Amino acid sequence: MIRRLLSVLHARNLEFLRDRGTLAWTLALPVTLVIGMGFVFGGPQRPLFKVGVLGPQLDAVAHPFLHERYVQFVAEPNAAQALHKVTHQDLDLLVDFNGSGGAARYWVNTDSPKGYIAEKLLLAAVPGARRESVRGAAVRYVDWLFPGILGMNMMFSCLFGVGYVVVRYRKSGFLKRLHATPLSAFEFLGAQVLSRLLLILFVTTVLYASIGAVIGFHSAGNVLLLALLAALGALSMIALGLTVAARFSSEELVGGLLNLLTWPMIMLSGVWFSLEGSPRWVQWVSHVFPLTHVLDAARAVMLDGAGLRQITPDLVYLAVTALAFLAFGAWSFRWRID
Amino acid sequence: MSTPLLEVRDLVKDYASARAVNGVSFRVPPGMCFGLLGPNGAGKTTTIEIMEGILPPTSGEVRYCGEPLGARFREEAGILFQKTALQDFLTVRQSIALFRGLYGRGLDVEEVIRTCALETLAGRDSRKLSGGQQQRLLLAIALVNDPAVLFLDEPTTGLDPQARRKFWELVESIKQRRKTIILTTHNMEEAELLCDEIVIMDHGRIIAQGPPRQLLAAHFAEVLLELPRQDFPESARALPLQLLETSERVEITTHDVEETLRTLLAHRVPLTHLRIRPPNLEDLFLELTGTELRP
Numbered sequence: 182m183i184r185r186l187l188s189v190l191h192a193r194n195l196e197f198l199r200d201r202g203t204l205a206w207t208l209a210l211p212v213t214l215v216i217g218m219g220f221v222f223g224g225p226q227r228p229l230f231k232v233g234v235l236g237p238q239l240d241a242v243a244h245p246f247l248h249e250r251y252v253q254f255v256a257e258p259n260a261a262q263a264l265h266k267v268t269h270q271d272l273d274l275l276v277d278f279n280g281s282g283g284a285a286r287y288w289v290n291t292d293s294p295k296g297y298i299a300e301k302l303l304l305a306a307v308p309g310a311r312r313e314s315v316r317g318a319a320v321r322y323v324d325w326l327f328p329g330i331l332g333m334n335m336m337f338s339c340l341f342g343v344g345y346v347v348v349r350y351r352k353s354g355f356l357k358r359l360h361a362t363p364l365s366a367f368e369f370l371g372a373q374v375l376s377r378l379l380l381i382l383f384v385t386t387v388l389y390a391s392i393g394a395v396i397g398f399h400s401a402g403n404v405l406l407l408a409l410l411a412a413l414g415a416l417s418m419i420a421l422g423l424t425v426a427a428r429f430s431s432e433e434l435v436g437g438l439l440n441l442l443t444w445p446m447i448m449l450s451g452v453w454f455s456l457e458g459s460p461r462w463v464q465w466v467s468h469v470f471p472l473t474h475v476l477d478a479a480r481a482v483m484l485d486g487a488g489l490r491q492i493t494p495d496l497v498y499l500a501v502t503a504l505a506f507l508a509f510g511a512w513s514f515r516w517r518i519d
Numbered sequence: 520m521s522t523p524l525l526e527v528r529d530l531v532k533d534y535a536s537a538r539a540v541n542g543v544s545f546r547v548p549p550g551m552c553f554g555l556l557g558p559n560g561a562g563k564t565t566t567i568e569i570m571e572g573i574l575p576p577t578s579g580e581v582r583y584c585g586e587p588l589g590a591r592f593r594e595e596a597g598i599l600f601q602k603t604a605l606q607d608f609l610t611v612r613q614s615i616a617l618f619r620g621l622y623g624r625g626l627d628v629e630e631v632i633r634t635c636a637l638e639t640l641a642g643r644d645s646r647k648l649s650g651g652q653q654q655r656l657l658l659a660i661a662l663v664n665d666p667a668v669l670f671l672d673e674p675t676t677g678l679d680p681q682a683r684r685k686f687w688e689l690v691e692s693i694k695q696r697r698k699t700i701i702l703t704t705h706n707m708e709e710a711e712l713l714c715d716e717i718v719i720m721d722h723g724r725i726i727a728q729g730p731p732r733q734l735l736a737a738h739f740a741e742v743l744l745e746l747p748r749q750d751f752p753e754s755a756r757a758l759p760l761q762l763l764e765t766s767e768r769v770e771i772t773t774h775d776v777e778e779t780l781r782t783l784l785a786h787r788v789p790l791t792h793l794r795i796r797p798p799n800l801e802d803l804f805l806e807l808t809g810t811e812l813r814p
Contacts, residue, residue: 188620192606192613199608353604358660361571361598362621363590517573 185364189372193346197380230299233257233266235277244278246306252299264288267296267315274299276310285310323396328479329452331388335381335411336446336472339418340425340439343377347426348435351518360516367511374419374507381415382408402482406489410482413499414475420506421471428515446472474498522585524549524668524699525570530579532565532723539565540576541723549667552690552700554714556707556804562723563703564601564672570701571598571670583668594622597666599657601673605645612641615659622664635659635689651682658689668699675709687712707800717800721808731800738806739798744771744779750789758782763805770802 230252257263266272273295280286289296350356450472467473478495481487523546532540540562547553555563568574572588583592635655675683718728751769761772773779
């Protein structure tokens with residue numbers, strides 16, 4: 182069984198590596214993403230720190246601290262909104278030079294490394310300033326988006342990479358020829374899953390390392406836990422692709438079905454924006470998709486440093502759906518066009 | 520008859536619109552090249568695909584070495600389908616190696632390459648082979664498990680005469696190794712050359728079965744005179760001759776060649792392009808079905 186599985190796995194890997202168009206696209210996509218990320222979020226001219234100053238406009242506040250280099254000062258007329266920004270790391274620090282009794286006071290997110298440095302700068306310039314602490318997760322949008330980009334790339338590769346290949350094999354009669362050998366459906370599907378899983382883990386690792394280096398991202402949690410999450414997530418989505426391709430022989434039909442799955446996942450799994458505040462039913466539907474669990478768990482690990490215990494429900498969901506989809510795919514699998 | 524390697528019993532296959540195979544039974548002893556002949560739609564490809572375990576029958580069964588088709592059959596059967604695509608981007612050698620990896624036992628990949636005269640093509644992308652080369656590769660894949668029974672479904676259809684001859688030589692060499700071969704074909708020359716026994720099918724049924732020479736001897740005591748259709752005048756059609764007309768020629772079946780020739784000369788039928796030949800399998804098919812073989 183292992184020998185047969187390895188034979189098909191080896192041949193599939195060779196086929197993929199020699200399909201220059203697909204290979205080029207698979208490699209070009211991460212490069213494009215890296216360049217795009219670098220262009221949008223990189224650049225040497227950006228200030229290192231962003232400090233809010235309570236008041237209608239900066240001109241109204243004459244203080245030597247406002248002349249610090251590498252710090253962008255932003256007027257914040259609304260105290261409540263400004264505090265919210267500190268909480269969400271949109272501001273590294275908020276200063277009020279006109280506190281009670283004329284003493285300066287400031288708010289800093291104690292979880293924010295940049296807030297810590299900005300605080301040191303402020304205290305050097307204004308030694309008597311009084312700290313008012315707030316707490317909140319240190320989240321840049323790019324940090325928040327990063328898992329979404331990785332997950333979306335993984336989803337496309339899982340669904341289309343496997344779905345189209347199996348349909349092409351069936352349509353060309355290659356599956357029929359394999360059926361005339363001792364190879365079982367489970368062995369064939371297992372080889373396809375393994376081949377795609379190895380490829381996805383490799384590409385995702387390259388993406389994680391290269392984009393992470395460009396945007397200066399460091400995971401707060403364990404990267405091995407992320408690898409486990411990526412493997413289970415990919416497995417679940419590959420298996421989902423196999424269920425779609427299990428019996429059809431029309432590329433157009435399967436393409437339509439795969440689009441039917443991918444677009445809702447892009448919109449509702451939180452790739453580009455959070456679903457916080459959206460209707461309850463939308464959030465419920467979104468949790469049917471494997472990608473939602475991948476992204477929720479990935480953000481928890483990467484941004485909040487969550488451990489195995491916190492993301493276990495997501496891992497279990499992905500493992501269960503992977504097994505369910507694989508079982509259904511193997512059960513409904515057809516070697517030949519009916 | 521010795522114990523059959525393959526036995527087909529009362530095979531029936533129904534599709535939504537028609538019955539493709541209608542009560543077919545035969546036995547194939549080991550070491551025989553067994554031919555399934557018939558026009559398109561006769562049911563021979565459906566029959567062979569049921570024998571290969573690819574299609575389930577509606578009723579009836581196929582037994583291999585006395586047992587229903589199972590894991591042993593899949594290990595010991597080699598199959599060349601009418602149409603087979605291989606995995607893209609693999610060389611000839613890699614395509615053969617892929618299939619070698621699917622069997623527990625079999626031949627060395629290089630040996631199969633030599634057997635099928637693919638040495639100079641072993642490193643070539645399998646998509647860049649000619650029709651004849653492609654068929655030799657598919658034959659190599661069918662032989663890679665050193666099969667006890669080899670199924671060849673119309674293996675030379677679409678090949679040029681040279682490639683066809685080369686393929687027949689390969690099949691002859693396989694026959695000499697006492698392999699059992701099941702062959703479907705439209706080509707009567709191929710069947711006469713390779714088959715030890717044939718069945719002729721039409722409309723899902725067997726209409727004749729036996730060794731080719733025995734079948735011909737049983738059905739023909741005569742010889743055939745062939746004339747181009749344009750050389751055969753309209754007035755001669757009223758002569759007391761056993762005629763069969765096709766689109767290009769007129770065939771006269773006769774016991775007495777001299778008397779027939781005298782009759783034709785008396786009616787000024789030009790004999791410049793006359794050809795006298797013994798009956799062949801195609802004649803047998805025409806005799807049995809009244810239908811011209813369709814390519």
